[in-house]
Amino acid sequence: MRIAIVNPNTTQSMTQAAAASAGSAARSDTVLIEVTASTGVASVESHVDEAWGALSVVTEIERCEASAERPDAYVVACFGDTGVSAAREAAAGPVVGMTEAALMTASLVAHRFAVITMPKRTLRQSEQVVRNLGLEHRCTVLAVDETVAELAEGSLHLLDLFTAEGRLALDAYDAEAIVLGCAGLADLVGPLQAALGVPVIEGVAAAVTIAEGLVAQSLTTSRALTWARSSSPSEAVSA
Amino acid sequence: MRIAIVNPNTTQSMTQAAAASAGSAARSDTVLIEVTASTGVASVESHVDEAWGALSVVTEIERCEASAERPDAYVVACFGDTGVSAAREAAAGPVVGMTEAALMTASLVAHRFAVITMPKRTLRQSEQVVRNLGLEHRCTVLAVDETVAELAEGSLHLLDLFTAEGRLALDAYDAEAIVLGCAGLADLVGPLQAALGVPVIEGVAAAVTIAEGLVAQSLTTSRALTWARSSSPSEAVSA
Amino acid sequence: MRIAIVNPNTTQSMTQAAAASAGSAARSDTVLIEVTASTGVASVESHVDEAWGALSVVTEIERCEASAERPDAYVVACFGDTGVSAAREAAAGPVVGMTEAALMTASLVAHRFAVITMPKRTLRQSEQVVRNLGLEHRCTVLAVDETVAELAEGSLHLLDLFTAEGRLALDAYDAEAIVLGCAGLADLVGPLQAALGVPVIEGVAAAVTIAEGLVAQSLTTSRALTWARSSSPSEAVSA
Amino acid sequence: MRIAIVNPNTTQSMTQAAAASAGSAARSDTVLIEVTASTGVASVESHVDEAWGALSVVTEIERCEASAERPDAYVVACFGDTGVSAAREAAAGPVVGMTEAALMTASLVAHRFAVITMPKRTLRQSEQVVRNLGLEHRCTVLAVDETVAELAEGSLHLLDLFTAEGRLALDAYDAEAIVLGCAGLADLVGPLQAALGVPVIEGVAAAVTIAEGLVAQSLTTSRALTWARSSSPSEAVSA
Amino acid sequence: MRIAIVNPNTTQSMTQAAAASAGSAARSDTVLIEVTASTGVASVESHVDEAWGALSVVTEIERCEASAERPDAYVVACFGDTGVSAAREAAAGPVVGMTEAALMTASLVAHRFAVITMPKRTLRQSEQVVRNLGLEHRCTVLAVDETVAELAEGSLHLLDLFTAEGRLALDAYDAEAIVLGCAGLADLVGPLQAALGVPVIEGVAAAVTIAEGLVAQSLTTSRALTWARSSSPSEAVSA
Amino acid sequence: MRIAIVNPNTTQSMTQAAAASAGSAARSDTVLIEVTASTGVASVESHVDEAWGALSVVTEIERCEASAERPDAYVVACFGDTGVSAAREAAAGPVVGMTEAALMTASLVAHRFAVITMPKRTLRQSEQVVRNLGLEHRCTVLAVDETVAELAEGSLHLLDLFTAEGRLALDAYDAEAIVLGCAGLADLVGPLQAALGVPVIEGVAAAVTIAEGLVAQSLTTSRALTWARSSSPSEAVSA
Incomplete structure (x- = not known):
């Protein structure tokens, strides 16, 4: 295939x-x-x-x-x-x-979940996909305010920012899984999952x-x- | 201005x-x-x-x-x-x-209204705008299945098709106004309003x-x- | 006219x-x-x-x-x-x-926006209009808890209260514009826009x-x- | 009491x-x-x-x-x-x-139900109550187009009209109960229930x-x- | 009966x-x-x-x-x-x-209200009932994280926890009444009503x-x- | 695996x-x-x-x-x-x-789609899953009124009934794909797809x-x- x-x-x-x-x-x-x-x-x-x-x-x-x-x-x-x-x-x-793949996957392993996207100005664009899929009642969209250009050499330097936002998602929004809201964040999956103790989903x-x-x-x-x-x-x- | x-x-x-x-x-x-x-x-x-x-x-x-x-x-x-x-x-x-202008305008003169767009394959694109504005409970989207290319020389030849679809909107969906769902339909406003007896809104x-x-x-x-x-x-x- | x-x-x-x-x-x-x-x-x-x-x-x-x-x-x-x-x-x-005019106008210049109404007991009445228009996903309603009688001689003395609530709207709800939620607040438009740096909409x-x-x-x-x-x-x- | x-x-x-x-x-x-x-x-x-x-x-x-x-x-x-x-x-x-009482009662004895109100021009007013209660997904509003003045001496003469509309509600909308949408229709409860074979609810x-x-x-x-x-x-x- | x-x-x-x-x-x-x-x-x-x-x-x-x-x-x-x-x-x-009885009752005496359920892991189960009834726009679900087994001998020892959560409901969510979210909490009705000053509803x-x-x-x-x-x-x- | x-x-x-x-x-x-x-x-x-x-x-x-x-x-x-x-x-x-798998899959290959379930009394149960996933705006649920016991020896004898209901889904609800609404219908996938000309999805x-x-x-x-x-x-x- x-x-x-x-x-x-x-x-x-x-x-x-x-x-x-x-x-x-x-x-x-x-x-x-x-x-x-x-x-x-x-x-x-x-x-x-x-x-x-x-x-x-x-x-x-x-x-x-x-x-x-x-x-x-x-x-x-x-x-x-x-x-x-x-x-x-x-x-x-x-x-x-x-995005649709990540949201569907998250909905199968967590009742509520959060997207952490970047930069902050794209918040509503992610929410639009959530809304098109009808998952507003299960998904919150948060953001780390860094540019995507930041990701040219990987995203591990953003781990602390994502961990902080993820912690907020768990504590304030009862998120039970995290969706990484950008295509260049795959190397965060393991470390973030370890830090937060919940599934972390990479959309690609x-x-x-x-x-x-x-x-x-x-x-x-x-x-x-x-x-x-x-x-x-x-x-x-x-x- | x-x-x-x-x-x-x-x-x-x-x-x-x-x-x-x-x-x-x-x-x-x-x-x-x-x-x-x-x-x-x-x-x-x-x-x-x-x-x-x-x-x-x-x-x-x-x-x-x-x-x-x-x-x-x-x-x-x-x-x-x-x-x-x-x-x-x-x-x-x-x-x-x-589109947003037409829908807002319609909502001020009619409780329920219908968009008649064309061709039929664009039905869901119009509905997306309706949904983004939150007007699903007040607006139905119908279509006349003609191509936009049809409109090169005006739209009066489509009056019968629009009248039939508009009649359906009034009878089956309780529409109280019609929104013309394409940019080239302005010459239909008068005749369609006369035929249907309800406000007809042209978005431009x-x-x-x-x-x-x-x-x-x-x-x-x-x-x-x-x-x-x-x-x-x-x-x-x-x- | x-x-x-x-x-x-x-x-x-x-x-x-x-x-x-x-x-x-x-x-x-x-x-x-x-x-x-x-x-x-x-x-x-x-x-x-x-x-x-x-x-x-x-x-x-x-x-x-x-x-x-x-x-x-x-x-x-x-x-x-x-x-x-x-x-x-x-x-x-x-x-x-x-109200409908203000909400429609806000939706054209800001993705998310907030109404600041008064007094607080009318919060739900404003929300009802928001809900009738289907804009719940884009609009938050906040309140300053002063009586409308307060406005007999203008509203400039309420600027600090409105600025504080507006700041909350921007920071906590990602509002990108403010709708003044009472008919007597027109003299706040300029000062509040200056204080918050976002469009301020007066409904009349x-x-x-x-x-x-x-x-x-x-x-x-x-x-x-x-x-x-x-x-x-x-x-x-x-x- | x-x-x-x-x-x-x-x-x-x-x-x-x-x-x-x-x-x-x-x-x-x-x-x-x-x-x-x-x-x-x-x-x-x-x-x-x-x-x-x-x-x-x-x-x-x-x-x-x-x-x-x-x-x-x-x-x-x-x-x-x-x-x-x-x-x-x-x-x-x-x-x-x-109205709220009738809708709540209906929701306890039927998954889907229909309001039959009168005259037709009040359709959207009934729907507003349905929407305020959040029951849009379970309730359809239909109408018999007679004036309320018709009810001065009782409503039994409207039984055929209500039966026809009720039959439509059952067949086309899967309604499983009927809510009488006007205060003067109580004498229809028994006959309509007999005609349709589903619960008929009178709001008062x-x-x-x-x-x-x-x-x-x-x-x-x-x-x-x-x-x-x-x-x-x-x-x-x-x- | x-x-x-x-x-x-x-x-x-x-x-x-x-x-x-x-x-x-x-x-x-x-x-x-x-x-x-x-x-x-x-x-x-x-x-x-x-x-x-x-x-x-x-x-x-x-x-x-x-x-x-x-x-x-x-x-x-x-x-x-x-x-x-x-x-x-x-x-x-x-x-x-x-649950449905409590939510309907709450909606008649308060525009917005909150369920306080227990333990926290059942939050989404209560929300499901709220959503089935269409009351998401009027009801927030909060939780006290105690097990139901705690209630074997009554619930008065949980009064402080419920009061704290109820206070949060009133202050942060504009709740105007409280629904007790478990069958064994009836002895809290009086004390909690006294502590919070709003109606407290027991579902049974x-x-x-x-x-x-x-x-x-x-x-x-x-x-x-x-x-x-x-x-x-x-x-x-x-x- | x-x-x-x-x-x-x-x-x-x-x-x-x-x-x-x-x-x-x-x-x-x-x-x-x-x-x-x-x-x-x-x-x-x-x-x-x-x-x-x-x-x-x-x-x-x-x-x-x-x-x-x-x-x-x-x-x-x-x-x-x-x-x-x-x-x-x-x-x-x-x-x-x-069910959730079938609905997600359908949403990726068709904007609107229909479930055809059986028997008719389970209509609302399927709709509940649709609603939990938030897909009401894209999915209609229809039914063939046969018992599941009918399926003991396969479902090919129901092809005409499913084709008729599928045709209704396409014509009246603009469905662009069909979800088979029962576990025993897999042998209908090929014939129904041939009859209707749209994707047919089997949930297992x-x-x-x-x-x-x-x-x-x-x-x-x-x-x-x-x-x-x-x-x-x-x-x-x-x-």
Whole structure:
């Protein structure tokens, strides 16, 4: 099975980190394909960045679809699930966003849970995904106010900040698990779980197992209405 | 007061139709600036199209902001409010989406109302705006299954289809007003109102009056968190 | 255009303050008509007061409707939108409540926002309007525990209390704008905006611009069902 | 125990019908006091009527409270629960609205149920009570489009209309019980139950048993905040 | 009238305490029948315990139904309403859970209220009942972290803990009444009401008055769909 | 990896059918363990049956946990997710209900979808799971009114009934995928998908892939609060 890990930003080290997290949970015979946005923004930290990111997701998926070795499924590796709906129209196989995957996974191991995202200005974008899934009554979104650029070389230096916010989630919001709210935080899973004593969920790892499951069930996006194949990209032209 | 009417697609005749509708409701001293996407898709009818459209909105607004005569406010003339959040980060002045404006306006003149959008595959995109505004208990979304391309020369030929769907909205959903769910339908307002006997709301006209009101109150987008000014567009680069 | 500013209580100085706020945002050619309840309560601070206030709104609007110079639209200048539904049945032109207008306006410039109302016992009445509009997920209601009678000579002496509560709204609830939750607080707009650094919205000013917009669009209340013209007032008789 | 049945309109025959229904369910030693609005409207069928009705409720309760034999509790006998919040502020003892009582009672004997109200224009007023109680997911509101004035001499002539609407509720909405949505329909309980084969709930009967229960538990309205005793009625004066 | 107070656990002293609370509010001619689970768990403090408790409720009700003196109605005396839906299928007469009864009663005397349950791990179980009734917007659930076994000899030694939590409910959540969130807390009603100055509601007392009311209205569970009589218990066999 | 497929009823052929469906999607190296309730009901078709079923789930899981070869994870193979919360307390490894798994899976391949359950009286039980997951706005529950006993020898004879209901789901509710609402319907997946042209989801197959994913991520139920290990089963005794 071939699963593409699509990073909507142009920072290759983030794609590698996401793919590494996916690899830690994927089946041994799953082939992970790293896909990095070829144009766009270096990190997605605003709604403007999301506009760039969503188009990058579509463009890269169209490229993959046209390639000789079309992936069986896609994981969109950006918290906020930028471009996931559009990706579903563009891809033949199923598409799983890391945020929806993380939230569903959390709901299976914890009654209440918290997302800790970053930077703080993206709080409402994460909440939007929570609300679309209808999980407002079970999920709180908190934030560490650091830029995603901070994560270029890993996230372990943020452990204290995440532990403090996680402690708040447990004490003040009765969270029983933590969802890491950014694609570059996989190396925090172990240390944070140790520090807090509750499950810590990384969305790319969660998403790759769910994508594997969809392929195993021979399921892909319904074309009945909302996510019918979109008109061809050649319609996007200069005026 | 200068208000830009931003059309996220590349079809200039749609921009003109939107601006004409805005002009029918705008104050006599308001200057309307027609802004058409210079690249992107010819009409927005899918999530992939929305990815193109959102970036067009951002790009065109950044261009306007950099111009000598910066608009005092913006109206995004695409049902579904494509790119409106990003636009708020990019613009100094306030931004009003035609969908949110139409729904708010409808809620002031009717307890229950219906959106009639097109084509049918965009039903859920309109519902998403309804849900973001919390108006699910007052608004039903129906659709006429024609493409937006149909509207190049006006929409009067669709009157029978809209009347039939509007009648359904009144009879089966207790709608008491109709919101036209596409930017190119302004010429239906009068005939449909005559046919159905209830208020018919056109979002661009609604949005321009609300934008005027925000400027009159000296209000613009809060920069406190969610819609803080975004990082500069120069960060969007080729990898 | 003639817009009546209807104060449901008998305190004329409050009508004047509301009309002044309306005047600060209204078009230069809009004529504002001050309407004060001729009987009823001196201020609306409880549900019993609201019963008096709602009937005052109806009675005064019926008087205006019967007058030679019928207003084109009405603004109900009482936080909680007392009597607005009844007003819609009684008036030929559109009716806008200051609360609904303020909440809609806030939602266009801030993702999350807070109402600061007074006195504290009216908290739930404001929340009811928020809930009717479906904005619970974006709006928090806080209160300063002073009586409305406090506002007879202006509200500047309450600036510190409102600033403290506003600071709480920003810090604890991520509010990005503040809605003033009482009709007599217009003179706080500037100072509070300066103190908090976020938009501060005054509902009467917001409402008058929205009412102007409805008239500009030739829209009025739908008579299809909920707000059909009510039976004539002469049916209200002594037993 | 003394329980006042408060009819917000001026039609005494309706008070008598409501009291008769209350009497059919009340304890044998409960004394029912019939209270008819001394001024106001002959029936409550619009929002304007509700403004009159709410004030009638307050006025009559204040009169009862000042009387030598103060009731231990009040039932407000008008579908829509007109004036109930204000009544809680005005009365020393507990106040139960017939609508909230009927909905709670229905929820104990049926998972889903339907209100059949009249006339049709009051549909949204009943739904408002449903929404305030949070029962939207279990209750549908339907209507028979007859005026309340129709009920002056009983409601048996409406049996066919109610049976037809009830059948629709069972078949199309999976309702498992019916709530009669008007105060004058008590004589329909038996025949409609026989026709439909599901429980039929009359709100005044339901409310009087709940009011008895509150008195038996020595419970009355909390004065902590929302329904604290209101300012004295003498504050309501001519300007 | 004969009303069975069904305790889903095997601790007879708890049944007695529940019946005593019921007796304090019941009509003088109501006969209360104490029913204790003959097998199962000593107290219900987890979801596993609830599985035992629900079956105990069904089994004991089937026994009562087969007895010579079938009760007219049942009260399930366990916070969380364990087994109430199954009980409705098993019993000929109406069934009232102490949690739903308490929440409905609270909603009639207070706009916002709080449940104080115990132990803390059952927080979400109480919230589930709140959510099923749709009262999330009016009710907060807090907990004292003591085991139910603590209540074998009464609950007065927990007064300070409940007072502290109740104070928090009033101050931080604007609660205006308190619901005791466990069947064995009836002796706290008076002291806690005195300490906090707001109504304190005990669910078994509330439920018995509501059950009396249902019988007085000749209402029982609808058999139309969800709670149709279940297949006979003899179908439950060893494989 | 060892995953137990737990059937809460005593009908072994249903366990076999569920395990076969799981096997069709499971990894080749996953060992599926068939677990059939040793006591209880032959099929779960009412709330009383659910009381039996939930206890069966707990009892069988406790037996598995005490066995030499403890499963790594559990799938509860009963639509309605009977006993899943209790199972989480009883099991060391993660527990996935077939209903929650099916709904999550559907939400990834279809914006709107429908459950088709059976018999009709269980409609509300399925809806309860939908509501707990917050998916009311995306999922409709329909039913075929046949008993589960019908499924002893497979479900192909019900294809026409399911196709008719599925067609209704697509046409009247805009469903874009179908969830089979009973554990014994796996042989309908292919034919129904062929008949309707949209994805058809079988919950046991969905659940086993999700359970595999949880194990691959080394995730299990949080013990922080709601699903902390329950008190030992030995506490469940005869009185």
